[in-house]
Amino acid sequence: MKADVSQAALPDLARIVDANRRTDLIMAGIGISVLIVAMSLLAAVVIDLIVGGWPRLINPDFYLNFPSRHPLQAGILTAWVGTILVMFVTACIAIPLGVGAGVYLEEYAARNWITDFIEINVSNLAGVPSIIYGLLALGLFIHGFGLGETILTAGLVLALLILPVIIVATREAIRGIPLDLREAAYGLGADKWQTVRLYVLPAARPGILTGTIVGLARAIGEAAPVITIGALTFIAFLPPSPLQAHPPFINFEWLESPFTIMPIQMFNWVSRPQAEFHINAAAAGVILMLMTLAMNGVAIWLRYRLRRQVR
Amino acid sequence: MNFTKPFIMTAIALTVTASLSTVSARELVKVDGSSTVFPITEAMAEEFQKAERGKTMVVVGISGTGGGFKKFCRGETHISDASRPIKESEAKLCRENRIDYIELPVALDALTVVVHPKNDWVDHLTVEELKKAWEPAAQGKVTNWNQIRSSFPDRPLKLFGPGTDSGTYDYFVEAVIKGKSSRGDFTASEDDNVLVQGVANDINAMGFFGLAYYEENKGKLKAVPISWKGGTPVGPSVENAKNATYQPLSRPIFVYVNKGAADKKPHVQRFMEFYLNNEHAQTLVREVGYVPLPAKAYDMALDKFTKRLTGTVFHGAEVGVGIEDLLARAPR
Numbered sequence: 031m032k033a034d035v036s037q038a039a040l041p042d043l044a045r046i047v048d049a050n051r052r053t054d055l056i057m058a059g060i061g062i063s064v065l066i067v068a069m070s071l072l073a074a075v076v077i078d079l080i081v082g083g084w085p086r087l088i089n090p091d092f093y094l095n096f097p098s099r100h101p102l103q104a105g106i107l108t109a110w111v112g113t114i115l116v117m118f119v120t121a122c123i124a125i126p127l128g129v130g131a132g133v134y135l136e137e138y139a140a141r142n143w144i145t146d147f148i149e150i151n152v153s154n155l156a157g158v159p160s161i162i163y164g165l166l167a168l169g170l171f172i173h174g175f176g177l178g179e180t181i182l183t184a185g186l187v188l189a190l191l192i193l194p195v196i197i198v199a200t201r202e203a204i205r206g207i208p209l210d211l212r213e214a215a216y217g218l219g220a221d222k223w224q225t226v227r228l229y230v231l232p233a234a235r236p237g238i239l240t241g242t243i244v245g246l247a248r249a250i251g252e253a254a255p256v257i258t259i260g261a262l263t264f265i266a267f268l269p270p271s272p273l274q275a276h277p278p279f280i281n282f283e284w285l286e287s288p289f290t291i292m293p294i295q296m297f298n299w300v301s302r303p304q305a306e307f308h309i310n311a312a313a314a315g316v317i318l319m320l321m322t323l324a325m326n327g328v329a330i331w332l333r334y335r336l337r338r339q340v341r
Numbered sequence: 342m343n344f345t346k347p348f349i350m351t352a353i354a355l356t357v358t359a360s361l362s363t364v365s366a367r368e369l370v371k372v373d374g375s376s377t378v379f380p381i382t383e384a385m386a387e388e389f390q391k392a393e394r395g396k397t398m399v400v401v402g403i404s405g406t407g408g409g410f411k412k413f414c415r416g417e418t419h420i421s422d423a424s425r426p427i428k429e430s431e432a433k434l435c436r437e438n439r440i441d442y443i444e445l446p447v448a449l450d451a452l453t454v455v456v457h458p459k460n461d462w463v464d465h466l467t468v469e470e471l472k473k474a475w476e477p478a479a480q481g482k483v484t485n486w487n488q489i490r491s492s493f494p495d496r497p498l499k500l501f502g503p504g505t506d507s508g509t510y511d512y513f514v515e516a517v518i519k520g521k522s523s524r525g526d527f528t529a530s531e532d533d534n535v536l537v538q539g540v541a542n543d544i545n546a547m548g549f550f551g552l553a554y555y556e557e558n559k560g561k562l563k564a565v566p567i568s569w570k571g572g573t574p575v576g577p578s579v580e581n582a583k584n585a586t587y588q589p590l591s592r593p594i595f596v597y598v599n600k601g602a603a604d605k606k607p608h609v610q611r612f613m614e615f616y617l618n619n620e621h622a623q624t625l626v627r628e629v630g631y632v633p634l635p636a637k638a639y640d641m642a643l644d645k646f647t648k649r650l651t652g653t654v655f656h657g658a659e660v661g662v663g664i665e666d667l668l669a670r671a672p673r
Contacts, residue, residue, distance in 0.1 A: 099384040099629055179417075257404065260373070260412070264383045264401035266390055267367070288369075288400050298403065301376065301532050303553040303630055308534075 076319065083313030092313060096266035097295065101306030104299075106314055108265050112181070112289035113250065113321065115269060119185025119285065120192070120249050125242055128193050129231075132200025132238075137226055156194035163191045164255030172259060179260030181269060182285040187255050192245030199241015203234035236333045243329040247322050253293035262290045263298050292318045368608045373402035374409025374422030377508060377551065378594050380629040381448055382422055382616075388625065389615045397608040406508050407431075410597075414440050419602040419609045423595045424450075424508030426655035441600035441651040445642045446593040446664055447616065449632040451552040451582040452513055454565040454590070457544045462486070462493050465566040465574030468589065471517045474498065474547065480524035486545070500527035501539040501548030507531065508594075513549055516589040537562065552577055553630030582632040585663045593664055594631070600651050617643040634664050641668040 086092045095105025135152075139145045167187035171177045177186070207230050215225040231238075269287030272280055292314055299311035372382055379401060386399035404412065406423045413421035414435040427435075427444070435442060454471065456463050470489050473479060486493040503509045505522070514523050530536055533550040540548040541561035555564055555577065566574035569588050581587035596616070602609045615621060619639040626633040634642070645668060654670040 097383070098387055099380060099625075257402075258408075260402060260404070260417075262400045262402045263379060264386055264399070266387070267398050294403075298376070298379070301534065302380065303533070303551075303557040305557065 076316075079312045079315045079319070083309055083311075083316050086309055086313035087316060092310075097264050097290075101304060101310055104307075104310055106292065106295055106317065108268065108290050109292045109295040109314070110317065110321070111268055112261075113291045113318075115181050115284060116184045116188065116256075116289065116291055117246060117250055117325075119181060120188040121242075121246060123185060124189035124192050124196055124245065127189070128196025128242070128245075129200050129238060131193070132197045132204065133226060133231070135197070136201045136204045137222070137230070152194050152197050156198065160191055160252050161254045161258060163187055164258030166190070167255065167259050178286065179288060180286045181289050183259050184256050184261060184289065184291070185285075187259055188249040188252060191252065191255065192249050195245035195248065196238075196241055199244065200234070200238050203237025203241065204230060206237060207233050232336075235336045239329050239333050239336070243326055246325055250322055250325070251293055251318065253291070253297050256291055257294060261294055262288055263294055265290050292321070368397045368606075370397060370399040370420065370606075370609050370612045371418040372399060372420040372422060372596075373404050373412050373418045374596075375406040375424040375508060375594070376403040377406075377424040377450065378422035378447070378596065379403050381594075381626055381631060382420075382596070384625040384629050385612075385616045385621065388621065389612055392615065393608075393611070397611070399612060405506075407506075410434075413442070413597060413599065414438055416440055416599070416601075419599050419606070420613070421597040423597055425511055425592075426595065427597060427653050432653060442597045443600055443603070443646055443649060443651055444653050445596050445598065445613075445617065445646060446634060446638065446667060447596050447622070447642075448594050448626045449582045449591050449634060449664065450509075450594055451577040451579075451587055451632060452509060452516075452549055452590040452592065453552050453555040453577040454547065454549045454567060455540050455555055455562040456547050456565055457540060458561065458563045459544050460563060463563075463565055465568055467568040467574075468517055468570075471567070474500065475502075475514070475523045475527075476518050477520070477522060477524050480526050496545050499543050499546045500524075501536045501546055502527050502529055503533065503536065503550060504529045504531040509549075509551060512592045513590070516592075551630075552579075552582070552632065556630060579627070579632045583635055591632070593634075593667065598646065600649055603646070603649070613646055614643065617646060638664045638668055641665065
């Protein structure tokens with residue numbers, strides 16, 4: 031009797047297993063094809079840009095020349111220097127503020143309606159169109175605080191833009207830390223700040239870093255808010271060097287300098303009638319992508335090193 | 342990562358910035374405004390900086406004509422690029438902030454109506470026919486070429502034009518429809534190269550944009566001669582725009598100069614003298630794809646600048662006015 035049942039059930043079981051295997055296979059197939067579509071679109075864009083911009087990419091003048099009305103003499107010197115300086119300011123402002131806010135909301139904030147309200151708003155801010163930040167900065171930083179149309183203002187507006195991303199990433203990363211770690215720290219007599227500083231934050235660093243890079247990668251490609259606050263399109267001089275030969279050896283005059291950035295230069299070239307300018311635009315696009323890639327590379331390397339340290 | 346380091350650096354940066362005086366040793370000419378005028382100002386800036394041997398720097402932004410005037414009328418820029426005359430609301434803002442401006446035409450743009458090169462039925466269009474195709478009443482109704490002229494074939498009509506906040510659109514609508522807006526059901530793009538692609542790939546298409554975009558894509562497009570007030574049809578070209586026969590679609594483009602800045606800052610004055618110099622203008626304006634004014638017009642403009650005649654000569658929107666007539670007018 032018993033044997034009969036198992037014999038009767040076996041083919042059913044095999045059928046179920048087979049069906050499930052098939053479903054797995056189909057899902058994997060769908061997943062792979064979606065991945066292939068996405069990757070080939072990306073590859074097509076990258077290859078198209080590289081092929082289109084190749085004559086300019088291999089020309090060192092392109093990296094060392096100022097903008098010009100002659101497409102062949104026009105370069106991206108002011109643009110890439112501007113982008114690097116603006117991104118530096120953005121990172122210096124957005125990371126401490128974003129991580130600080132994330133830690134507060136996750137570790138210290140009382141669970142009440144005010145915190146809920148702040149949380150909802152932070153999530154909403156992540157979806158606000160970037161031009162709105164540009165208008166806010168125009169009113170607040172330029173007309174309100176009188177900071178002018180400078181690298182500092184651009185860094186501030188892009189920092190505001192990516193703050194929500196960093197805050198959310200920090201909170202997610204902290205939430206992912208096992209409770210055991212905190213309890214062990216408390217058990218050893220650490221107070222809250224010591225626990226957060228010495229155990230929670232170091233363990234959360236990889237996640238925070240990833241969020242930060244996602245934010246910075248968004249900021250590096252933004253043109254609209256930076257045009258709104260008065261970034262230039264033609265500028266043929268560099269900001270003053272941050273390093274100088276006489277004490278105190280560093281200066282901050284560059285923060286007040288007028289500037290341009292890569293996406294604006296690209297935008298301008300794309301919309302010109304002459305086809306030669308479109309080559310420049312493609313080349314600038316490749317460089318912008320390489321800059322993003324380099325930033326990602328640094329983050330991956332840092333994360334790898336930090337992971338080993340934590341262990 | 343040590344999170345205290347960036348903190349301290351930011352703090353230092355902010356303190357030092359706050360305490361620094363904002364005086365820069367460099368002599369700066371600040372220009373902002375229309376992206377249509379940008380290529381001309383860029384070319385002028387490039388050559389002027391060379392001529393000044395690095396003593397003076399010119400910076401140029403592209404906030405758009407409206408955005409440029411907002412800054413200009415707050416006194417934040419010295420010169421404003423404009424693809425249309427200043428509006429009454431903008432002039433009011435300037436008055437409120439006691440900014441006197443000198444209005445100077447610097448070049449012409451010939452708005453070019455284009456069709457697909459294989460389009461063999463259009464040899465010319467009258468302004469009335471353009472109006473039939475583009476007026477607001479045509480929305481959803483005029484959808485076929487034979488509704489524009491009965492001899493045209495029975496083919497669907499596909500329209501392409503610049504975005505509604507561009508100066509090019511404003512001028513076209515003003516010149517053709519004599520109103521503020523056109524029909525809404527056409528393919529609009531802020532990027533004229535997209536319009537070029539659109540018309541070049543559709544045999545039933547009609548579109549319009551600046552002459553430079555047609556000249557760079559002559560093989561892919563066919564320009565349509567335009568007949569105005571029953572006259573003989575005239576094709577868009579540098580010559581026809583310059584001698585004022587290509588009407589009403591030739592439009593002047595401008596720069597506005599802050600009179601106070603021109604008076605007090607010799608480098609702003611030097612830049613404008615360079616800009617309006619007939620020799621520079623004839624070569625540089627042509628080089629970047631626009632139509633230079635007649636030689637006499639640059640002399641008149643320079644004279645107007647030297648005499649510091651402020652205000653605008655435009656009383657509301659106008660089309661088809663000769664450039665020398667404009668310059669001879671007494672500004673308000």
